[in-house]
Amino acid sequence: MLSIRMTRVGSKKKPHFRVVLSEARSGLQGDVVENLGTYNPRTKPAAVNINKERIEYWLKNGARPSSSVKTLLAKHLSRDLSAPKAEAPAAQ
Numbered sequence: 435m436l437s438i439r440m441t442r443v444g445s446k447k448k449p450h451f452r453v454v455l456s457e458a459r460s461g462l463q464g465d466v467v468e469n470l471g472t473y474n475p476r477t478k479p480a481a482v483n484i485n486k487e488r489i490e491y492w493l494k495n496g497a498r499p500s501s502s503v504k505t506l507l508a509k510h511l512s513r514d515l516s517a518p519k520a521e522a523p524a525a526q
Contacts, residue, residue, distance in 0.1 A: 438492060439500040440473065441466075450474050453484055453503060455492055468492075473506060482510040 437458040444450035453471040470492075471484030489507070493499070499507065 436467065436492065436497040437500060438470065438489065438497050438503050440502055440506070448476065450476070453489075453506070455497060458498070480510070482506065484511065486511060 435458045436455055438453065438455055440451040441454055442449060443452055451473040452469055453473060454466045455468040455470055456466050468488065470488050471482070473484075474481040484507075489511075
């Protein structure tokens with residue numbers, strides 16, 4: 435089974451994460467199937483760069499996100515997806 439999770443790539447006391455797709459049974463720093471994006475919590479606001487299309491593709495094909503990735507997606511990506519769109523003025 436595949437899982438979507440974060441791996442730490444930052445130096446000591448400077449965390450920076452990659453959102454990756456990997457085999458659920460592999461180690462945290464184990465083999466990566468696909469790199470799906472990055473997350474930098476040290477910037478104000480936090481910098482989240484995730485390929486939404488690939489996340490949706492893998493979720494549809496049975497990949498399971500970790501709890502931290504679920505929170506990340508809910509916090510940062512739901513804003514972009516549910517942003518109100520400007521309506522066109524009605525023709526009179």
